[in-house]
Amino acid sequence: MVLHSRVFVLLVLLLLGCSLSSATDDDINCLKSIKASLEDTLGYLNSSWNFNNNTEGYICRFTGIDCWHPDENRVLNIRLSDMGLKGEFPQGIVKCKSMTGLDLSSNMLYGSIPPNISSLIPYVTSLDLSYNNFSGDIPKNLANCSFINILNLDHNNLTGSIPPELTLLNRMKTFTVAANRLTGQIPAFNFSLSAESVANNPGLCGKPLDPCVVTTKNTKTGVIAGAAIGGVTVAAIGVVIGLFFYQRRLSAMRKKDDDPDGNKWTKSLKGVKGIQVSMFGKVVSRMRLSDLLKATNSFHKNNIIGSGRTGTMYIGVLEDGTSLMIKRLQNSQHSDKEFSSEMATLGSVKHRNLVPLLGFCVAKRERLLVYRFMANGTLHDNLHPEDDTNRAVEWSLRLKIGLGAAKGFAWLHHNCNPRILHRNISSKCILLDADFEPKISDFGLARLMNPVDTHLSTFVNGEFGDLGYVAPEYARTLVATPKGDVYSFGVVLLELVTGERPTHVAKAPDGFKGSLVEWITQLSNDGKLHDAIDTSLVGKGVDTEVFQFLKVACNCVLPPPKERPTMFEVYQLIRAIGERYNFTTDDEILMPSDSGNVDYLEELIVAK
């Protein structure tokens, strides 16, 4: 094997040597041009990239430069991750003709990815532009960088859709575009794409995310015209480099670039681990970012317990054994000051049916929220267990959960100060503590997100709330309202009473493709509403209660917002159904004093 590789290197060098005579001058000029075109805010290039030394191979000692051979000025890889570099994509890189790996991640690069990128870096096998501020489209010309194995474009400001041409990159194994502003259908790659690698875009849909909702005829569909990538005039030499490099990189790739734990971002926190976590209560007196890192095994992917529009939730265990939940907020557009003041507000919002926010931490670009741990996970996972063990939740517990959640939402809408619209209600935001008491999470976070509510596509693609929970009027009005929350909660109540998922109804007849609400509406029109009830609840002496509960849920999802009850009324109705169980104890919701003309925190922020 080793011998084989050596022969390969020799062959490559030989070929390079005879075909590209002035290659090395080019490589020096390449680095000079890169240095000149980037603002070196931390002085890394300034101190290391000194061109006054003319010994052969001197550029190979530069920070971030690997050469094919240490005594020859021929650049193999450029790795300038996290060096405080600012500017546009360095066009001068075209002169590094033998370069096969480019890592410019975690800098402050902006502007568009050059539309002729394949002429600039034709032989690149690994391209990492993640954690910058690149904007504009993903150029379809990337499909002509035919040696690409790894393409990381996550955490930028890219818009438009993912070009279907990229599926022609048949060596590609890793592709990440998470946390951009991409929309549209994800094209079908022939390797498995994780949901994480495309997460946190306002309008992406299709595998591995939720299916696209086809509402308009003119949705852009990815037309892959089977256009073979044909005409690429790759010189024989390029092929040789590509093949050779492909072999060589396989092992290195697994070690470094794959980021299998998905926690590469924690790297940028190295210097700030001492930052104090601001705590609201006295659960944990003093805590630093380093404690959170330790508790979550540096936010290891095995610690992820959920993720959604507002960010990813991790479980953390402190040294004293206390469990916590830590939310890494999806990139928020608010300044540190605004964010801290928001947190102070949310920290003071306390109710028996809300997940307590214990503290928060701002570290560089990261915003971390610390919550009390909820032992029994989400309502969603309890109702729809992955493993199909079919441990049906019994009726009294479903009623208790519906009631507690209604109480929490009614309190947010009518009694808390300031009043809060949730905007993202689903069975995933209702968590269950050790006693199965429901606790609402994610309240007050929707408005910390990018103002996606101005983009129609985010409604169409169900990103405004989880698919299946979005009130129909949102697609027209684009305005979050209390009745929109009631609709979403109605869908949760339907899940409780039918045991079905909001988007896929297992019990529906073959060929039915509608949502849970559409199924219920159809049954109701046919006078067969009873058929909707979860069979595990039927004939247990609670039929009347269950049916009343179903009626309340149906009222919440009526199409005209005006005909839906208020959250306070929903709470009162469910309370009446559960009267005999003596669930309700303390802190009753007060009768709302308002006449309906109230400012919600939500709208205040939008107006700001």
Ligand SMILES: *[C@@H]1O[C@H](CO)[C@@H](O)[C@H](O)[C@H]1NC(C)=O
């Ligand atoms: C770069 O180096 C030059 C001299 O070597 C110095 O004058 C300049 O201040 C340095 N710039 C930075 C950003 O360190």
Ligand SMILES: *[C@@H]1O[C@H](CO)[C@@H](O)[C@H](O)[C@H]1NC(C)=O
């Ligand atoms: C040039 O670089 C070589 C190799 O790094 C080093 O040994 C030599 O001292 C340098 N010469 C000058 C003039 O900096």
Ligand SMILES: *[C@@H]1O[C@H](CO)[C@@H](O)[C@H](O)[C@H]1NC(C)=O
């Ligand atoms: C790539 O495009 C830029 C401007 O868009 C142009 O200046 C440059 O010459 C092009 N490079 C190549 C190699 O085509």
Ligand SMILES: *[C@@H]1O[C@H](CO)[C@@H](O)[C@H](O)[C@H]1NC(C)=O
């Ligand atoms: C990113 O670039 C846009 C313009 O392209 C600019 O408005 C914005 O401030 C930049 N953001 C950061 C964090 O540098």
Ligand SMILES: *[C@@H]1O[C@H](CO)[C@@H](O)[C@H](O)[C@H]1NC(C)=O
């Ligand atoms: C790739 O390059 C070939 C030849 O230069 C060109 O015909 C083709 O359109 C390019 N494909 C893309 C996706 O840019």
Ligand SMILES: *[C@@H]1O[C@H](CO)[C@@H](O)[C@H](O)[C@H]1NC(C)=O
């Ligand atoms: C993304 O780009 C838009 C407009 O180009 C800009 O207003 C916004 O600040 C950018 N976002 C980030 C995170 O830089």
Ligand SMILES: *[C@@H]1O[C@H](CO)[C@@H](O)[C@H](O)[C@H]1NC(C)=O
């Ligand atoms: C993807 O397709 C290419 C050819 O189009 C093939 O060489 C490669 O093995 C495929 N990869 C997988 C994982 O199927």
